[in-house]
Amino acid sequence: RKEVEQDPGPFNVPEGATVAFNCTYSNSASQSFFWYRQDCRKEPKLLMSVYSSGNEDGRFTAQLNRASQYISLLIRDSKLSDSATYLCVVRNNNDMRFGAGTRLTVKP
């Protein structure tokens, strides 16, 4: 079993749609959780950290369920510029584990 698992997609959605990504992790001792965004042939960049109480940043909402070892990312009112691969990342001390990513394409 992979340590961090994501639906690879691709997700193809029209502009304005709401899309949700899921992620599960296997290490119950994991301490911190993140969503990164990676554009084609570019480096990953932090989109948002994920807090136990859930958190929102504009059109993006992240949720964490420690009991189920599950993380989600919701994107509302999708923009063309949201097209990218979204990486779920789980941290335990100095060990960062990345999911393979979920690819999103937002179409006009």
Added chain:
Amino acid sequence: NAGVTQTPKFRILKIGQSMTLQCTQDMNHNYMYWYRQDPGMGLKLIYYSVGAGITDKGEVPNGYNVSRSTTEDFPLRLELAAPSQTSVYFCASQNPGQARETQYFGPGTRLLVL
């Protein structure tokens, strides 16, 4: 600040050749990391360092070596290149002051071993 810089951007190696991938950061971050990313896959940690003179193995260290003589530089060495090392290599740095502090990535080095 330039952030995290990596050189070269792209390199083709023959099997058995050696090379060093350079990584430099100007943010005075203590923590630095090397990852590889194969097509369609997530990043895998090769080596990391929590400060000058200290290095530790990550998930996939075989075939690689690192050193950390200064805070700024964290070179990755491939001694005997193999086709399985064809990948994109990312260096990252982090300020360990906060557990949720982001990692800042360099632009990557694309390596092809033939």
